[in-house]
Amino acid sequence: MLSRSPLIVVGTNSVPAHPEVAYVKGGFSTCEMGGMLPQGTSAIRVSASANTGPRVTLKALSGPLLVTSGHRETGWGVDETVTVPVKRVPRTISDAKICLAFGPVIEELQINGAVVRTTTAGGKTHSAVALRLEYLRPGHESWWSLASSVARHMGLGHAPSGTWVVLILIALMITVAALASLLVLRELR
Amino acid sequence: MSPRPAADGVTIVRRIRTVLHRIPRAAWICALIAFLNAACWSIITPPFQVPDEPAHFAYVQQLAENRTLPKSRNGAFSEEEEVALHDLRQEEVQWHPESHTIATQAEQRRLEHDLAQPLPRSGPSDAGVATSEPPLYYALQTIPYLLGSGGNLLVRLELMRLLSALMAGLTALFVYLFVREALPGASWAWAVGGLCIALAPLLGFMSGAVTPEGGLYAVSAAIFYLLARGFRRGLTPGLAVAIGVVIGIGMLTKINFVGLIPGVIVGLLVLAIRAARTSRRTACRSLALAAGIAASPVCLYVVSNLISNHPALGVISSGINITSGRGPVLKEISYIWQSYLPRLPGMTNYFPGISTTIQMWFDRSVGFYGWNDTSFPVWVEQLALILAGLLAMLSVRALIMVRATLRRRLIELGVYAVMAVGLLALIGASSYLVPEEAGTYSEPRYLLPLLSLLGAALVLGARGAGRRWGPAVGAVIVILFLAHDVFSQLQVIARFYG
Known part of the structure; x- marks a missing residue:
């Protein structure tokens, strides 16, 4: 796991994520222009929120062709976003269309994004809610290679502060593991 | 005449020493492991990135600085806390897994500089959602708060978190003692229960933070232990006093303790009836002692509310009013049932498209950290489900193996079941009050007062493998819990500092 790379944002659909632009009920589905969908995308972060999120199904299309798809099971938590893992996108798509379908919900789904005005073929304008989409793919550095920067980061924002805190943590967890092993060896015979 | 109180004091100290000496070393080691583990979590989890920690800190600050209880729940805290929350970018990080905590030396310098200013520590008597909680935990937390009053807010917060970590130690200690009393058959297996609870990451995460x-x-683990002791050794006046004291402490610690009370009352009555077979007088005295001591904090609370012209049950009264105004009781029971179990024919579907048992409770028990915004990938939850299924089968096998004993102890098991159902019903009813936010209370942390029962199930799991393989299976279970703990910590590190 630690030899893998953390996901990084490699593109968005340029929609800002204003909080609570709308609340929708279950069975909601939408398709929106996703802009450029970069090659290697392996997850798409969608700006929807719920205490107990519904099943989310996502399809990315290039014209009529399905480029990638994925789903997130019911029960995701109270984040302001939901990340849907998708099959790796094989090549960059310049004008992707992203279609989302949300399953039945036990509460209203909070949509964070923007209200956009669209014009129909008949010339009528109407406003619609657009979700912010962020395209994620694994970065180039593994967790191992990021260890020192993570350690520096861990030393900030709390007391005690300083990178040495990480050494304390490691020492404490080694003690925990040693004590647990000792007890297992002594008692479980 | 005068030496008598001193002699009594010495006797009490001697008694306490004797009691402490009787606790097995293994139990102390479990307690130490739980404390160290929670201490780790207290450092790993960034300040105020645990559910409602800003509100709980504000409650302690209100008590320590003004010596009064908070009154309002608007979420407006002291200037010192507001500055800390702002500089730590608490709101930007909370519920945004893509946002990390402060990451530059400049941000750190600004935080330290701002917190070094003489900012007012007295707020508008507001502790947000914590305002309605009873005061005992917060009163205890004023000790580390005041000890660290020379340092900045983050120093005080860490000292308070360490006091909570000590409580994790007590939890593991009492769970060990509970499994020793409840499952005395195989002494080698007790350590499995104690160790696994000590290493449970959710216990470490919650007890590594400022929250009641x-x-x-x-206190829940303590009451389970005392009842188990009563069922094994009989109800004595001493035990009755201990049970009364623990109930009183529980009532003053967090409202959720009320959920365990019906089961505790049934347990006390059963123990009293059994004790009456030997001596009716002692049994009645013990029951009266336990009830009197347990009820005294509630009576004090009611009296103080009535004197100050508030509803008799204070903030709880409003909760009762809301509950009674929410429609037929059957509807509420149906809702509570579906909060945990599959819907029965004829029930309205309150949770469409979701298996509450698996997706709301089990999956979240595998990992639900930060402000419930940090969890494991789905494959980890699926793997955990398989392992839990295997453990459940082993536990059932152990129960079948000891079915004769089980039959004799059905009433005791019934008491534990009533305690568990009472707590589950309380959580489900709380969720029922806010239907527009269904799932708000579907957080596994609310189930941790039942850790003693989990400990017992794990002990049974090890015993279910038989005498030959049991110790090896027990060791594997402990290793799995340790691995779960370490990977949970890494998950939280990746989320906040990655």
């Missing part, structure tokens, strides 16, 4: 839940877990 840490106190609630310890």
